[in-house]
Amino acid sequence: MSLNSIFQYFVPKDKKVFFPLFEQAANNAVVMSTILVEAVNSNNPATREDLFKQIDKLENKGDEITHQVFLELGKNFITPFDREDIHALTSAIDDVADYIQGAANRMNLYRIDDYNDHIRKLCELVLQGSTELEKAVRELKDLRNVRAIADSCIRINSVENQADYVFDRAVADLFLYEKDAIRLIKYKEIYAALETATDMCEDAADVMESILVKNA
Known part of the structure; x- marks a missing residue:
């Protein structure tokens, strides 16, 4: 076996391994958050329940993608960028999916039937954050369009700030107007899961900004 063949054995097929997995995740x-927006805007309980089941299945799919990335990390000697960044980015994207599923699961299990403006707005912000995250991830494979990645990261940070404001306003309204303690707890947990999903988008954006700096 030639020296070049040995070297090629250790070099990962980057664009055939890591980047497609990032993009899939x-x-x-995005698909999960799109379905979530559809669910909270539906007036049909049966339709909502079916949509929540779809979100569950997609969250399991996300776990499989995350597991595959970690397997590839163990198999490949050379990676497209720092292993810690690959792990952090993958984990953050997986966390976005986890919190989307967590919010949907609570809505379903708690039998929420009043999807107020706060819930709808937070779901829309999760979708916006996820969409910008996907845009940025798709530009990572060659790092030629650094401006596009940076712009998406800025927009993700803006979405997270908006989600913080909506969350604070939503919780304030709960304490001001909700007299049923159990109902208050249910809604607060849902608000928190949705807001945290936008936090995870921001965490992923922070990792990508770190990658940009390291590869400038």
Whole structure:
């Protein structure tokens, strides 16, 4: 076996391994958040329940993608960028999916029937954050369009700030107007899961900004 053949054995097929997996994970989060927006805007309980089941299945798909990335990390000697960044980015995208599923699961289990403006707005912000995350991830494979990645990261940060404001306003309204303690707890947990999903988008954006700096 030639020296070149030995070297090629250790070099990963980057664009055939890591980047497609990043893109699949990010797209999965977009699909989940799209379905979530559809669910909270539906007036049909049976339709909502079916949509929540779809979100569950997609969250499992996201876990499989995450597991595959970690397997590839163990198999490949050379990676497209720092292993810690690959792990952090993958984990953050997986967390976005986890919190989307967590919010949907609570809505379903708690039998929420009043999807107020706060819930709808937070779901829309999760979708916006996920969409910008996917856009940025798709540009990572060659790092030629650094401006596009940076712009998406800025928009993700803006979405997270908006989600913080909506969350604070939503919780304030709960304490001001909700007299049923159990109902208050249910809604607060749902608000928190949705807001945290936008936090995870921001965490992923922070990792990508770190990658940009390291590869400038």
